[in-house]
Amino acid sequence: MLLPYVLILAKMLLKYYAWYMARRSLALGSNPRLIVGYMEQLQDGVLNCTELVSEHVPPPLILMKEDTLLVEKQPHGYSLTRMNNNGLVTLDRVWQLNVTLKSGPTTQHKDLCLSFAMFKLLRCRFARYKVSEAIFAKANNFICHVLLEDSDDERVFGVIAHELSFLNDYYYTSLPVSYSKSWLPIVSTCISLLSIGYCLLVTNNFIMESQSSESEQITCSEFHCDPPYMPQGGSSLQFGALLFDQMSLSLLVALVVLVEAREIMSYICSNWTKVALTCHYVSHTSWQQSPVIRKCVGLLLRTRCKFMVHWEDKMNQSSILVLRPRRNLVALLRHLLHLPDQKKVPRPVKAAVVDAVRRYKRTGRQTNGATHMQLHVNNLLWTSQGTKGTADVILVCHVATSILEVRSRRQNKPLSNHEIAATHISQYCAYLDAYCPELLPDDAAWCRSLYKAVNKDAARVLRSDRVSPATPEAEDQQLVKLLSEQSKHHVLKDGAELGRLLTELPEGEEVAWKALAEFWSDTLVSVAAACDNIDEHAEAVARGGELVTLLWALLAHVGSVDDDTADAAATHGAPDAV
Structure with missing residues (x-):
């Protein structure tokens, strides 16, 4: 034993x-x-x-x-x-x-x-x-x-x-x-296999012995039990059942087997193993000349395991103007726990942000959307009511995007790629303001207080005179009127004015969506480039990754990340724990 x-x-x-x-x-x-x-x-x-x-x-x-x-x-x-x-x-x-x-x-x-x-x-x-x-x-x-x-x-x-x-x-x-040593994963896998084999062998022997013997847990003979406790005419007293021992042992064995099997799969399906295998394949000419080894290497490189996936290809969403809240159980739980919604990153979002990275790499700065967008709303976005921070601009444009979304919703036509990209990135930036302000270039405490104030004021306005869904043709105008007249916060007022300008754009709604898609993708890339907070990005990596962290890593590799926040770091580096 x-x-x-x-x-x-x-x-x-x-x-x-x-x-x-x-x-x-x-x-x-x-x-x-x-x-x-x-x-x-x-x-x-x-x-x-x-x-x-x-x-x-x-x-x-x-x-x-x-x-x-x-x-x-x-x-x-x-x-x-x-x-x-x-x-x-x-x-x-x-x-x-x-x-x-x-x-x-x-x-x-x-x-x-x-x-x-x-x-x-x-x-x-x-x-x-x-x-x-x-x-x-x-x-x-x-x-x-x-x-x-x-x-x-x-x-x-x-x-x-x-x-x-x-x-x-x-x-x-x-x-x-x-x-750290090439033979360590092999030895660890062998130990795990021995542990699984031993557990299965012990379980099998226990079951076989229990089937060939009495089914009771304890047997008390007449030599060990006092007569008052012995049944009349019996020579022994039996009580309990081996089923309880079998159940507890089976649960323990199942837990050990699952843990060891998971460790084995972590070696087989790990990207570390695939890189190590590829490097060994490159280093050994004999591997390259052996058809059997080439086949085995190809088989291992093609293995996939879902529990080894780190980035789930999802982006969190948050919105200030929620006109039609969902009524299902998941939405209710998220609301009670103050959790953001989560959606799969659409293909148009990926295309928009990668194009924005290309533009940022060429120009080194944000383009702030298309030319017509700048002509109509640039003064409102960047110069009204004094100098604005990134959080101000995000919330103003988020409100405007939500108003334009209300207008386009009534047309019952398929969403364009520009509309998908603009709405998803808008709600993701609002999520950053509400839940992860440390990833924004502004002060985190100020971002949180701003979002709470704007969200509270928006909820008050919508409660006081909710936008009527019975008249969708006038819903966006009604929403603009409500925010302009009854809101107290300048972000909602500016957002309503910007939303009105977008809905009345002479070039049409599709042009407005194209401008917003470029604006939001450029804004997200600029945020990723400006925030070089290593600790916050490390925490984002620990919880599964954030879209802005992914963009920050990409920009770091193409030489487009601002390093002003890292000036305090020593040139020789800090300890890097294993």
């Missing part, structure tokens, strides 16, 4: 050994220092690169096998002392293999390796390394070409989502430390 204790002790010792090695590893614990030093040498041309690096050819970004390098400590990181890096697996080697070897890793797993290399670059920012963007210029140029010029919008979101999943695993799970 010592086997279960031996297995438990072995698992504990293996976990401790993995953590200890990860702390000292150049691939995990000290990786940001190595990446910074490596990228500086790459920028200075110190490293011998066999391929000419351009926007079409990936730079030799590090993937794995950093522990094979010989390095020395420098003021701003590690420096490679030997330029022969044949043992190091870099992104360009994976790219070249995919071009020349049809049976190698597919394009999807090439993107996964790109996500892993980008994750290592992003960790330098999370470790508070203040480095010049010129060091990452080659990587940024290639990422811009792959994600912004030569791919679809779904691919952009997929690559960044995988990158944030690596980041979440590193900071909030114990999975990455198991890859």
Whole structure:
């Protein structure tokens, strides 16, 4: 019966050994220092690169096998002392293999390796390394070409989502430390299999013994029980049932088996395993020449598991002007618990924000929507009642977008892509103002108080004279009149005026929606670029990721994130825990 204790002790010792090695590893614990030093040498041309690096050819970004390098400590990181890096697996080697070897890793797993290399670059920012963007210029140029010029919008979101999943695993799970040595996942899987086998064997033996013996839990013979308690004419007293023992043991065994099975699946289906497998495939020529190994590698790379998905491709929604609240149970619970609504990110939203990133990359600033939008409402948006903050502008435009949505709803026609993008991003920005103001460039406390004041005033106005659904043709005019005359907050008044201008736009409603879609996508990208609050983005990654955090990570890789908030960080970086 010592086997279960031996297995438990072995698992504990293996976990401790993995953590200890990860702390000292150049691939995990000290990786940001190595990446910074490596990228500086790459920028200075110190490293011998066999391929000419351009926007079409990936730079030799590090993937794995950093522990094979010989390095020395420098003021701003590690420096490679030997330029022969044949043992190091870099992104360009994976790219070249995919071009020349049809049976190698597919394009999807090439993107996964790109996500892993980008994750290592992003960790330098999370470790508070203040480095010049010129060091990452080659990587940024290639990422811009792959994600912004030569791919679809779904691919952009997929690559960044995988990158944030690596980041979440590193900071909030114990999975990455198991890859400090290549044999650790194999040993851990073997221990889990032995634990499952032992549990099943013990359960089977217990059931077999219970079937071949008495079904009672306790049997008391006449030698152990006093006569008054013995039944007349009987030689023993039996009570209890083995069913209770079987049920408790079965539940315990089921729990252990599920935990161990989940750990095995986390290794098999993990993106870390897929990247490690791809790097081993690149490093070993014998693997590439073996049809059996190629088939097994391809099978493992194609495995999927839903519980390993980090980014669920959803965006939270919040609205100030709720004219027709939903009456189902889920909506009621969300209202009672003060939770935002959640919707899947539509394809038009992805297309709009990626286009906005492209515009931001070209111009370096927000375009504030189309020209006709600027002509009609620019003064109201940016200059009325003094200088406004981002939260003011978001809420004013959110109210105006809601009014235009009320107007277009009565036409009973399919929603255009511009309308879908504008309404979803509008409600997402309102959600940021209400629930995550730390991700906005304004003061968080001020944003919360502003949203509460505007929301309270809007609820008062709608309660006092609710917009009648019986006359939909005049519903938007009635709403504008109510907000203009009865609201006390300037945000609602400005929003009503802006909504009136949009509904009366001479170019038509579709032009207004196009202007709003560009305005909202540009605003969201500008918010992502302006807020470089590392701690808040880390918390967003921990709870499953936010759309604005995903855009912030993308902008960081294309060199378009404002670094003013990071000036206090030391150049040598802060400790990066494993």
